[in-house]
Amino acid sequence: MxxxxxxxxxxxxxxxxxxxxxxxxxxxxxxxxxxxxxxxxxxxxxxxxxxxxxxxxxxxxxxxxxxxxxxxxxxxxxxxxxxxxxxxxxxxxxxxxxxxxxxVSHEEQMSLVIRCVDVSTNQVKLEEFFLEFLKVDDTSGLGLFNVLKEVLCTLQLDIGDIRGQGYDNGSNMKGKHKGVQKRLLEINPGAFYTPCGCLSLNLGLCDVANSCPKAISFFGVLQRIYLLFSSSTKRWKVFKDHVEGLTLKPLSQTRWESHVKSVKAITYQAPQIRDALNHLENLGEPHNTKSEAESLATYEIENFEFLLGVIIWHNLLFAVNSVSKIFQREDMHIDVAIIQLKGLITFLEKYRETGFLDAMIEAKEVATLMEIDPVFCEKRVIRRKKQFDENISEEVT
Known part of the structure; x- marks a missing residue:
C-alpha cells in the first residue's frame, strides 16, 4: 500500500x-x-x-x-x-x-554531451544536451577521467546518478582495465557502458577499404576528380555547366560512411561528368590539367571496372550510412539499434551472395548508356627470359 x-x-x-x-x-x-x-x-x-x-x-x-x-x-x-x-x-x-x-587552436579537446530524463511535465521524455568542449592535457584514461570528474563537480552533477556512458572506441576511453569507462564503473557500477555504434561502423568500413588495394585506388580516383574541378573556379564552372544535379564532394578521413555523398554524385551522373572532363581536356588549360582530365575520362570513367566499383560501393555505403543516421537520433533505443544492426548484417550477408551479380547488371546498363564495352580490361602479361639459376615462373604479372 x-x-x-x-x-x-x-x-x-x-x-x-x-x-x-x-x-x-x-x-x-x-x-x-x-x-x-x-x-x-x-x-x-x-x-x-x-x-x-x-x-x-x-x-x-x-x-x-x-x-x-x-x-x-x-x-x-x-x-x-x-x-x-x-x-x-x-x-x-x-x-x-x-x-x-x-x-580551432591546436589543443586536445573532449566534447561533453549528456542525456537525461525530463519528468517535470506530464509527458516524460528523453532530452540530450551539448554542454561544452573540455581542454585536455593528459589523454590517458586517468587524465580524461579526472577532467570528466572535475567538470561534473563544477556543474553540480552527481556522478552516482549516471546510468549509462558512451565514448568512441579509443583504448583510453573503452579500455576494460584503465579506460575512462572502467574508472567510472568502479565508482558507479550502474553506469552501463555502450560503445559508439556509429564509430564501430565507421572503423569497419575503414578496415574494409584499406585492406583492398583496388578500393584504395578507387577512392583515390574519386578524390582526383573532385580536386581537378574544385581547385579552380573556371573548372568548377565547367562542371556546373555539364552537371546540374549533385555536386562532387571531397572524401572525409574521419567519417567513412559519408563517402556515400562522394560516390553518389558519380553513380547517377557518370555520363555528365565524363562530358565535363572531355570539355576540360579540350579547353585552353595547362598541360598537366589536360593530361589529368584525359586520364580520368579515358582510363577511369570509361573503365567498366570503375563503373562496377561505383555501383558496389554506393550500395554498401548507402546501407551503412542509413543505419548510422538512425543510430544518431536523439530518441534512439538500444533495442531498435540492435534490430537495425542485425538488419545491416543480413543485408551484407545477402549482398555477398547475390550483390555482385546485381551490381554487374546495373553497371552494364550504365555502360550501355555511355557506349562503353561492358568488359574488364586485361592486364598485360610481362614475359621475360628466365635465367639459368632461377626457379620462379617465367610469367610475372
Whole structure:
C-alpha cells in the first residue's frame, strides 16, 4: 500500500508539474533558450562574412582587443546594442566560459554531451544536451577521467546518478582495465557502458577499404576528380555547366560512411561528368590539367571496372550510412539499434551472395548508356627470359 500511495502521489505531481526536478528543468530550459539566441546571432555573423568573402580572423583572438579580426569585431559591436550577446561576453570576461566562437587552436579537446530524463511535465521524455568542449592535457584514461570528474563537480552533477556512458572506441576511453569507462564503473557500477555504434561502423568500413588495394585506388580516383574541378573556379564552372544535379564532394578521413555523398554524385551522373572532363581536356588549360582530365575520362570513367566499383560501393555505403543516421537520433533505443544492426548484417550477408551479380547488371546498363564495352580490361602479361639459376615462373604479372 505504501508503494502504491507513492506512485499515485508521483502521478499527481507530474500532472501538476510539482516534482522535485521542476526547478532544475526550468533552469535547463532557460539556459537552452539562451544558447539558442547566442548561436543564432553567431550564425548571422558567419553568414554575413562568408557572403561577402571577408576573412574571419585577425592577429589575435581576444575579444575587445585591437586587430582581432572581423568576426570578433562584429560580435563586440552587436554586444553594444544586444543584451543577449552582452551577457555572453560578460561571462567570457569573468572566465565563466573558456571555449567559445572559432576555437580551432591546436589543443586536445573532449566534447561533453549528456542525456537525461525530463519528468517535470506530464509527458516524460528523453532530452540530450551539448554542454561544452573540455581542454585536455593528459589523454590517458586517468587524465580524461579526472577532467570528466572535475567538470561534473563544477556543474553540480552527481556522478552516482549516471546510468549509462558512451565514448568512441579509443583504448583510453573503452579500455576494460584503465579506460575512462572502467574508472567510472568502479565508482558507479550502474553506469552501463555502450560503445559508439556509429564509430564501430565507421572503423569497419575503414578496415574494409584499406585492406583492398583496388578500393584504395578507387577512392583515390574519386578524390582526383573532385580536386581537378574544385581547385579552380573556371573548372568548377565547367562542371556546373555539364552537371546540374549533385555536386562532387571531397572524401572525409574521419567519417567513412559519408563517402556515400562522394560516390553518389558519380553513380547517377557518370555520363555528365565524363562530358565535363572531355570539355576540360579540350579547353585552353595547362598541360598537366589536360593530361589529368584525359586520364580520368579515358582510363577511369570509361573503365567498366570503375563503373562496377561505383555501383558496389554506393550500395554498401548507402546501407551503412542509413543505419548510422538512425543510430544518431536523439530518441534512439538500444533495442531498435540492435534490430537495425542485425538488419545491416543480413543485408551484407545477402549482398555477398547475390550483390555482385546485381551490381554487374546495373553497371552494364550504365555502360550501355555511355557506349562503353561492358568488359574488364586485361592486364598485360610481362614475359621475360628466365635465367639459368632461377626457379620462379617465367610469367610475372
Amino acid at each position: 505504501t508503494c502504491m500511495s507513492k506512485w499515485i502521489e508521483l502521478e499527481n505531481r507530474l500532472q501538476k508539474n510539482e516534482t522535485i526536478d521542476k526547478g532544475v528543468q526550468e533552469q535547463i530550459n532557460r539556459k537552452r533558450e539562451h544558447w539558442k539566441k547566442v548561436l543564432l546571432r553567431i550564425i548571422v555573423v558567419v553568414r554575413t562574412l562568408a557572403k561577402n568573402n571577408f576573412a574571419f580572423r585577425g592577429d589575435n583572438e581576444k575579444i575587445y582587443q585591437e586587430r582581432n579580426g572581423n568576426f570578433l569585431s562584429l560580435i563586440g559591436m552587436i554586444a553594444q546594442f544586444d543584451s543577449v550577446m552582452q551577457d555572453h561576453l560578460h561571462r567570457i570576461e569573468r572566465n565563466e566560459i573558456h571555449y567559445h566562437y572559432l576555437d
